[in-house]
Amino acid sequence: MTDLSSGFRPIMLDFPESFHTERLTIRAPRPGDGIQVNEAIRESAEQLRPWLPFAENIPSIEESEFNVRKARVQFLERSDLMLHLRDRASDEFVGSSGLHRIDWQARCFEIGYWIRTSRSGEGLVTEAVRGIEQFAIKHLQANRLEIRCDARNVRSVKVAERSGYTLEGVLRRIKQDRTGAGVDMMIFSKVRGTEFIS
DSSP: OOOGEEEOOOOGGGOOOOOEEESSSEOOOOOTTOOOOOOOOHHHHHHTTTTTTGGSSOHHHHHHHHHHHHHHHEEEEEEEEEEEETTTTOOOOEEEEEEEETTTTTTEEEEEEEEGGGGSSSHHHHHHHHHHHHHHEEEEEEEHEEEEETTHHHHHHHHHTTOOOOOEEEEEEEETTTTTTTEEEEEEEBTTTTBBOO
């Protein structure tokens, strides 16, 4: 959200494009990343398909590169902040996260995430969420961080719980999945002054 009446333009905000956690380099998408993103989606499509629409139809390498470049533009515009998760030692693309549904006026952000199948179960997503949370607090002055997930997605729920997010509620039958079944959405959050330092 951009409040032009106050002169605030998110595109003018300066903050780092990359940072590190213990095992990860977390950075903005770059041209040329599409081939590795595509490889990870192909490897993980069966596991991602129930939860993420982009895995419904496996993209071509060109489509993945297009999406990477579009995400790069959105990052520079500050309209959406996709972040790639890369193994700090090998630079392998291991997954994607980021800050979405951004309300710059309220400084509210949603953290989303997925991990490639061959790297699941290592705690990398929880590590990424904690790193992105600190990035959002320090560099973006976040007041509220959310994690939203399908109530059936047990692994995603566990990440939110392990990361110390509070379950605020469940939006019942808020959407339909690819089979037409109603989906309950769980909303977890942290807010400034309670769950993180003001």
